[in-house]
Amino acid sequence: MVSVPEVTLKRRGGDADILDMATIRATCPACGDVKLRSRDLMVRVCVETDQGTYQFTCPRCGEPVAREATPRILSLLVSAGVPTEVWHEPAELLEPHLGPPITVDDVLDFHLLLEQEGWFDRLAESVGDTGA
Numbered sequence: 001m002v003s004v005p006e007v008t009l010k011r012r013g014g015d016a017d018i019l020d021m022a023t024i025r026a027t028c029p030a031c032g033d034v035k036l037r038s039r040d041l042m043v044r045v046c047v048e049t050d051q052g053t054y055q056f057t058c059p060r061c062g063e064p065v066a067r068e069a070t071p072r073i074l075s076l077l078v079s080a081g082v083p084t085e086v087w088h089e090p091a092e093l094l095e096p097h098l099g100p101p102i103t104v105d106d107v108l109d110f111h112l113l114l115e116q117e118g119w120f121d122r123l124a125e126s127v128g129d130t131g132a
């Protein structure tokens with residue numbers, strides 16, 4: 001078994017301590033410190049921003065926990081055997097956003113529109129989209 005030196009990540013603003021290759025201590029907001037095995041966590045890294053998080057389901061309360069982490073912490077978690085998943089920002093973020101923000105009135109109007117027959121055609125007409 002490869003020995004990984006104990007690292008106290010709390011002092012650096014993180015909240016996961018790597019105890020050895022198989023046991024990781026992380027913090028649940030409700031329960032405090034919990035011990036996890038590497039396969040109980042997941043490291044997620046965004047391809048576009050290089051920002052990453054680790055996440056797990058708390059073994060005590062069952063709530064999902066996700067925390068942002070520095071590349072160093074994520075690297076330590078991966079080296080301890082935590083599986084990694086990469087993700088892409090949604091393409092909608094790259095779309096141009098024109099016009100004022102949606103208001104509560106807009107949402108209510110949309111709700112009323114959805115209750116009418118032919119709502120889709122009316123919606124397409126209102127935004128000038130002919131579907132072509």
Ligand SMILES: [Zn+2]
Pocket residue numbers: 028029030031032058059060061062063
């Ligand atoms: Zn918990």
